Amino acid sequence: MTSMRLRFLPLALAALVSPSLSQAQPQTQAFDGQVSRDGVTLYYQDAAGALAAPVRKRIIDTFYFAYLRERADFRPAAPNEVRIVIDPAYTGVAFVGDKDKASTITINPGWLAQHPDDIDLVTHEAMHIVQGYPSYGDKRVPGWLVEGIADYARDRYGMNNAAAGWALPDKLSQGQTVESGYRVTGAFLKWAEAAHPGLVLALDKDLRDGRYAPALWQKHTGKTLPALWTEYAKPRSPAPAPPPARRAKRR
Ligand SMILES: [Zn+2]
Incomplete structure (x- = not known):
């Protein structure tokens, strides 16, 4: 899941887009990986290295806690492959797209930096993936x-x-x-x-x-x-x- 292109280009972009965030968390780095739990694979992409490892862990843990339960209760056939993209260029809070992005959660890292306890925005978005309405x-x-x-x-x-x-x-x-x-x-x-x-x-x-x-x-x-x-x-x-x-x- 790691590529040279993803690793280096967005780091330069991140410095341009959100210098304050980069200064606040100088030790973050690009992350592009996957994790599987209970039959669900999560691809996590933070090409700009916008969020530190502890925040990433919290996002992933919150996602699994919510999604596995939401899926079991509402739609066991909901996607077993989900993507979370950390995108500093996105100015909203978080969203799930439609069509080929119907199982992708995009998160604005700036929002989480300012509202670190609002982690259950992931729980809300995970439910949108379970919903999968037409x-x-x-x-x-x-x-x-x-x-x-x-x-x-x-x-x-x-x-x-x-x-x-x-x-x-x-x-x-x-x-x-x-x-x-x-x-x-x-x-x-x-x-x-x-x-x-x-x-x-x-x-x-x-x-x-x-x-x-x-x-x-x-x-x-x-x-x-x-x-x-x-x-x-x-x-x-x-x-x-x-x-x-x-x-x-x-x-
Ligand atoms: Zn919503």
């Missing part, structure tokens, strides 16, 4: 539900969420809906799953088969999605603002 962000595969399931999985399979200050919210903020996605939808899914065990698994299968439709909530729970959301949201919505007169008296 599309993203359309009627059959709504983005809010895809991201809600990925954060539901981060909550369920994450190793370090509490230390990262990451949790599913127990309250709603103004304007949030079931379609807010991510943690908002993840918390709703956890609540709905508790009342209707197997719901998330069923929705995941619907999405993968390309046959998701809002009416399926009724089929799986006996209630419509708006009815479920109302039931969930009522006790969790923000209290009305105090009347202005009372505030005006305060000094």
Whole structure:
């Protein structure tokens, strides 16, 4: 897995792209290798040598802890070859691509340098590989539900969420809906799953088969999605603002 090209060219690029990171961790070096555990092979590529060995180990351990469980619970036939690419040129946090990149997690090392405890971003992305839905962000595969399931999985399979200050919210903020996605939808899914065990698994299968439709909530729970959301949201919505007169008296 090691080549001269990967070893030397990106090191020069890294110095140009992120000099502060290079200065902070001068002893890092390009890494390109593979590891296999429990039937899953992980190719790990950090051509720029952006992350030190202890961070790399944490990423790999977190990946295996989450992916093996997510895969076993949701889709045992999910890919048994996965790639993690550390890319200093990527300015987001992390993502899983589509088509030939459907089993590749790309991570921005700058984010992990600033948020070292946010390691369970790997758990969220690993779930996207298990999901392997036929599309993203359309009627059959709504983005809010895809991201809600990925954060539901981060909550369920994450190793370090509490230390990262990451949790599913127990309250709603103004304007949030079931379609807010991510943690908002993840918390709703956890609540709905508790009342209707197997719901998330069923929705995941619907999405993968390309046959998701809002009416399926009724089929799986006996209630419509708006009815479920109302039931969930009522006790969790923000209290009305105090009347202005009372505030005006305060000094
Ligand atoms: Zn995501």
